Each structure stands twice: as C-alpha cells, then as structure tokens.
Amino acid sequence: MKLCVIPGDGIGHEVVPVAVGVLQAVLPGLQLVFADAGWEEFCRNGKALPERTLVAARECGAVFFGAVSSPMQLVEGYRSPIVQLRRELGCHANIRPTLSLPLASSRSGIDLIIVRENTEDLYVGDEQSDGEVAVAIKRITRKASLRVARSAFELARNAGRQRITIIHKANILPRTDGLFRDCAREVAREFTDIAVDEMLVDTAALRLAQAPESFDMLLAPNLYGDILSDLAAAFGGGLGLAPSLNLGVAAAIAEPVHGSAPDIAGQGIANPLAAILSAAMLLRVWWQRPELALRIEQAVHATLLDGIATPDVMSPGVTTQHLARVVIERI
Amino acid sequence: MKLCVIPGDGIGHEVVPVAVGVLQAVLPGLQLVFADAGWEEFCRNGKALPERTLVAARECGAVFFGAVSSPMQLVEGYRSPIVQLRRELGCHANIRPTLSLPLASSRSGIDLIIVRENTEDLYVGDEQSDGEVAVAIKRITRKASLRVARSAFELARNAGRQRITIIHKANILPRTDGLFRDCAREVAREFTDIAVDEMLVDTAALRLAQAPESFDMLLAPNLYGDILSDLAAAFGGGLGLAPSLNLGVAAAIAEPVHGSAPDIAGQGIANPLAAILSAAMLLRVWWQRPELALRIEQAVHATLLDGIATPDVMSPGVTTQHLARVVIERI
Ligand SMILES: CC(C)[C@H](C(=O)O)[C@@H](O)C(=O)O
C-alpha cells in the first residue's frame, strides 16, 4: 500500500506529518512517497505541480495533500496545483462532511455531507481580459454532472443517508446550472431509496446558517460547493476540523479544507485534526477500512470531549504535536 | 414626487401595499403609478417585464418592487424581470444592510452593509447548451466595477463607515475577479479615510457565519453578493427583515430581499418589515430624507422590542395587517 504525500505550503508541513503518522499507526505496512507542489515549489522551480509529483500521485493512487498558498494576483505560468491535481487524477467528487463536535464553536445536531463537483464549472481556467472587459467560462457538462451525481447517490446509499439536496442557481443559469440539476435528477431516478430535492444556492446559504441540522447531503457544482463547504465548516468547529476527500476511480486525495494559514505557519499550533479526519476518510472510502476510520474518529472525539485541542478551538490550547500524541495514544 | 409600484407575484401583493402605505404616511403628496411584472404577468401576456412597466419605472425614477416567482426550468422567452429592471434602469449598486434586531433569531452586534454589483457577472444571461456541454459567460468590466466601487465608497463615507472588504475568488479567477478587485482598490485610493481589505468569497462565507459582527461593509460581484447577502440575512432575523435598495443615477428600486414565498402567499402572514425597511432606504438614499427613514426604522425596532411580529420571527405571531398598523401608529 502506497501513499503519495504532498505537504505543500505553510501549515501543510505541520499537519501532514501528523496525519501520515496516524495512518502509519493503523496501517503499519504503508509506504510513503513524498512529493512537492505549491507556491514554494513554484518559486523554486517554476511549476506549482511538477510532472514528477503527478507521476508519483498517479502511481500511488492514494494521495495526501496538505495545503497551498495561492497568489491573489495573476502570476504568469501559475495554476493552482490542487485544482490541477483534482482534474489530472480524475477525482471528480469532492466529499466534505460537517459534523457537530463537542466544542463551543460547533453547533449541535449537524451531520451533513457536501458533495462538490470537482473538475469543471468556473474552475476550468478559461478566462480572458483586455483590461476593460474580462470574461470567464462557466462550463457544465452532462458527463461530469452525471458522474458526480452518481458518486453522491452511491455514497448516500453506502452511508445510509436519506436525502440529497441539489444546489444550483437555475433561475439565472437555466442552461448550465439547469443541466447540472437535470443530470442529478436523472441519476436520482435510479436511487428510489434516497429522497431528492433542490435549492437555490443563495437560499442554501441562508438555510445552512439558520438550520444546518436540516440538511443531510448536498450536491453542488464546483464553486457553490466551495463556498457552502467553507460556510458549513463554520458550524463544525471551523476550518481546523474540516476534512475532505477528493474521490475518483483511479485515485483519491485526502485534503484538509483549510489553506496554508501563513499567519500561524511555523508556530507549531496548527490544528492537525482536519488532516487526521481526512486520513480517516481515505481509510473509509478509498482503502475500504471503515473500522480503522472509526477508531481514528472516535479518538478525535474523545480527545475533544476531554477539552484537549489547539488554540483555534480551545483555550488554553495545546500544540500540534501535543494534540497529535494524545490522539494517537487513543487510537 | 412619484413612485412606480410593482407588487409582482405572491406575497409581493401583500407586503408592497403595506410599505407603500408607510411611505404615504410620511410623504403625503406621494403619487403612485402601479405597474405589472413577474411570472403571473408572463403567463398572462408573454412578457415578465412589459414595456409599459419599464416606461413607468423610468418616468418615476423611484420604484418599489415586491417579489417575483422565477421558474427553475428554462422557459422560452422568460427572463427574470428584476434582473432586467436593475440593468435597464441602470441601478448598478445593490445595497443590502444587515443589522442586529431585538429578536431571538438575530445575532447581536451586527451592523454590516453588502454592496453588490448589479448589472453583470453571471447575470448577463449569456448562456448556451447543446445538451451535452453548457457554458455561461461570467462578464466583469472595468466600467461597471469602478462604478459600483465608487458608489460603495461614497456610501461608506456618507454613512460614516470605517472599512470595506472586497470579495472575490481571484485565486481561481485572476482576470475577472482580479479585475473587479483591482478596480475597487483603484477607487479606494481616492478614499483614504476608508480602510480597505479583501477576502476570498469562501472565506467570507465562513467568516460571516463565525463572526458577522467583524464586518463593516462588503463589496462583491453580483453572484457572490447574492449568496452572501442571503447568508447575512440569516443573522438579522431572516429574509422577512432583509431590505435592499438598487441604486443608480437616474433611478432607485426598493426591494425586499425575500422572494414571492408561494408557500405562505394569500395567508395574510407575510412579514412586511423587509418591505417597510426597503421603503426607509428609498427615503434615506434616494429622496434624501434621512429623518423620515429614521422614524420608520425606529418604529420597526420599537415594535419588535414589544414582541410584535409575524410568525416567521415571533411566536405567537400577528398578521401582516396587524403588524403594519402597529408600525404605522408608531411612526
Ligand atoms: C485553494 C483553492 C483553489 C481551493 C478551491 O477553491 O477549491 C480551496 O478554497 C478549497 O476549497 O479547497
């Protein structure tokens, strides 16, 4: 069993070793292949996602990705390595769960999963500008929409979920978002055991803020999924605790939802739990070891119940290393 | 003084007469010109926004728009009348405040304003599909970006605001969202009394959910403004209390943020406060009568403090008419 490990930038270097340590604790034979990507790599070698990283990732199938710093300006030759990696590895579904946790910053009763289409929408990188007028293409295809919908409904069935809410803005974008919605409804007809409804993305933002516990699963195009999953993360204790799994047929990328957090990088206080919980998702969904995933998740919950966590969610908080040790002891 | 009144669909017919009644109470000479738009109008006459409505709106300058039902499917010949009206009247800035209110469903300490670009982005209606691949154009221009930024900074100065946060996703859309951000920063340089910062739209959704009180003003492209303003509304007591003003040079449209609410239309329980507070915005910003706006806002607050409101925010709730009477008595 091989895992391609890409720490990336900033706190990626702090949380990824912890999560990988957790995986090694439960999968003693796991072989690690380290690879580079990110802004630091771009500055060093001119490529945010070097070819050899892509080769290593493809060969391993299972990938652990930390976090990358993205420039907010147009930088010639730079393209987001995680967006590239998701597409290159065919990880068409980005699975982002939010669960209530025993924390002051978490709301109770929440147990939702956002499934985000991961390869197209405004993320296709088709943009032009002459300085006066800029246009970007939002691209939605039947193929990608059917594919992510199928993954969402299969996941729903495997996870014993009751209902999927399709997110769109088809009142303004009847052809693109309408196509996404229609594809999801088409797939839904094969899964008569799962209820399906739909909601405008603006209404979904409002409802998530008012009653996140009223959602079961959400299925969204790429950009809405990006926005709504950050929003949902707020109610599960914040980004320090939000895991994700980018899932495809030939590969899966575990990835904490948070970024490289330059403001706290290097201080040893980054929350490793999002990364650890992402590792658990890799175990459950990719390696089909749900019993190992559960042990990790239970260790995390028990640790939080004991009031042990990093400063982003607990005061006084412990260090990344301290928290990691406590969790690993409990697995 | 003339006001073009467009109730639209559903609860638009219930809340608009109330808000217009409030305006008449403080502006006795106000002349009303009623006009049609919306889904019901489309079904009757094949146009969601008839030419005569547009003429009346242009002539009056001041417009009160209720709500419209939008079809979620592609309907030949239908285009959202409110989106058309905003563009046709040149209402380039959509001003959407959220304020903490004395209600269980409102969070405390919030006093933010979202200024949403109102004429372009994915709302330009440039969409194509062959059933397999659909594309929509996201269009951002320097002209519209500078124009809405200028309105936002002027509003900030007039309202004594300290800081504007520019919302974008320039790490993925450096040319379009980057242009929007750069234009806002360009305008910001003329307003050295107002601080400026920027935030990714996903991070903004998270921050709004975690700490809405940390925002002062947000300046966003059309679609992000749509999503974030619904989200923010959740913390100001919900859509029943969220007002907006679409502001241009030659016209302004007062418009509650809520929709036509078919689920409660006709029951006499729609919350008229979003419409009433939108009327106050028309008074303050368009008619330059801040003292009248304040009287209305204070009457609304006093009424809520006394625990009188419709069932969406208060239990037991009163009817639309009852609430309207109480507010008008207190003005
Ligand atoms: C870093 C960025 C490109 C990324 C995205 O937009 O997908 C991030 O926000 C996420 O949610 O994983």
Ligand SMILES: CC(C)[C@H](C(=O)O)[C@@H](O)C(=O)O
């Ligand atoms: C009804 C719809 C077209 C509209 C929009 O998307 O602008 C609404 O959601 C709003 O926020 O005013």
